[in-house]
Amino acid sequence: MSMDPATLLAIIGMALATYACRAGGYWLFRQITPTPFIRSVLGYIPGTLFVSFVIPSLVTGGLQPTVGAAATLLTMILTRTLGLAMLAGTAAAWAVYAVKQAVLF
Amino acid sequence: MTNPAPVVFTRHGIMRGAKAAIPLIIGLIPFGVVTGVASQAAGLSLLEAVVMSATVFGGAAQLLVLGTWSLPAPILAATLAALTVNLRLVLMGPLLAPWYDRLHGWRVWGSLFLLVDQNWALALRELNRGGRDAGYMFGSGVVMWLQWVILTGVGHQLGTVLSLPKGHPLFFCGLAVFVSMLAGMWRGRIDILPWIVAAAVAVSVSLLLPGTFWFIIAGALAGSLTGAIRDTLKS
Numbered sequence: 001m002s003m004d005p006a007t008l009l010a011i012i013g014m015a016l017a018t019y020a021c022r023a024g025g026y027w028l029f030r031q032i033t034p035t036p037f038i039r040s041v042l043g044y045i046p047g048t049l050f051v052s053f054v055i056p057s058l059v060t061g062g063l064q065p066t067v068g069a070a071a072t073l074l075t076m077i078l079t080r081t082l083g084l085a086m087l088a089g090t091a092a093a094w095a096v097y098a099v100k101q102a103v104l105f
Numbered sequence: 106m107t108n109p110a111p112v113v114f115t116r117h118g119i120m121r122g123a124k125a126a127i128p129l130i131i132g133l134i135p136f137g138v139v140t141g142v143a144s145q146a147a148g149l150s151l152l153e154a155v156v157m158s159a160t161v162f163g164g165a166a167q168l169l170v171l172g173t174w175s176l177p178a179p180i181l182a183a184t185l186a187a188l189t190v191n192l193r194l195v196l197m198g199p200l201l202a203p204w205y206d207r208l209h210g211w212r213v214w215g216s217l218f219l220l221v222d223q224n225w226a227l228a229l230r231e232l233n234r235g236g237r238d239a240g241y242m243f244g245s246g247v248v249m250w251l252q253w254v255i256l257t258g259v260g261h262q263l264g265t266v267l268s269l270p271k272g273h274p275l276f277f278c279g280l281a282v283f284v285s286m287l288a289g290m291w292r293g294r295i296d297i298l299p300w301i302v303a304a305a306v307a308v309s310v311s312l313l314l315p316g317t318f319w320f321i322i323a324g325a326l327a328g329s330l331t332g333a334i335r336d337t338l339k340s
Contacts, residue, residue: 006177013184015160026198044329052307052324083128
């Protein structure tokens with residue numbers, strides 16, 4: 001069990017930068033009185049943020065994550081159960097993976 | 106958003122949040138283990154790996170930094186990488202204002218330390234249902250934090266034994282968490298245009314600046330501003 005000084009400093013730097021993001025956004029928001037426009041922007045943040053996270057991964061990942069995402073979304077809409085949706089999606093992605101492996105060999 | 110009921114922070118709310126976060130762990134197991142494996146491969150000791158997970162608590166940033174780790178540790182590069190990868194958290198905090206505007210001290214600033222994408226989405230769902238117990242976010246955050254610290258430790262120990270190829274379907278679990286939560290964020294037809302703009306900008310930026318994380322915040326801002334500008338022009 002050791003702690004290298006440079007490693008410790010890098011970890012502290014990362015931790016401070018991350019906490020500044022976590023708390024800083026809300027701290028700034030607390031200083032202002034939000035206009036209707038800002039409220040409207042905030043209303044769109046959750047969906048557009050998650051879309052921006054997911055779609056590029058599907059584009060670069062190709063068929064496997066796309067099939068998985070479709071299965072996740074469908075199961076989520078039908079059952080509204082998070083755990084089930086994730087399992088169904090991963091199973092679907094795995095099926096594509098298995099087929100690809102079988103075709104390759 | 107304007108609910109006159111007072112905001113509380115109770116043990117009951119903490120427990121409810123914790124319970125709601127438990128199903129998410131299934132999806133995050135590969136993510137935490139892989140980060141632990143990466144920290145072992147980068148040459149971090151178990152103590153260093155666990156301290157990093159406990160204090161940074163951000164998987165994407167940790168994985169990115171560990172992938173390019175060198176000795177002595179790249180202090181400035183690691184700090185800047187964490188800043189850019191986690192810039193999206195700046196946009197996420199203000200959405201919790203209906204709770205935190207009415208609380209003080211550690212209930213606000215301690216809860217924000219536990220802010221990650223998954224429990225943020227859970228907290229928003231709770232807020233939209235009219236939930237007034239901010240303990241919900243804290244409780245779900247504690248569960249996310251515990252699983253993260255434990256799983257990176259486990260991954261570090263497995264480091265030499267376990268190796269999953271990059272395209273392994275188990276990695277899809279992490280993305281599945283986001284996809285399933287996206288289903289609950291759909292508010293109807295008003296979201297069509299902003300979501301298309303977000304997707305187009307995010308994909309373009311990810312192709313123009315590969316290996317960076319600017320695409321997330323670029324897509325989110327472009328989509329949200331499009332929606333808000335359209336709504337302003339309409340009214």
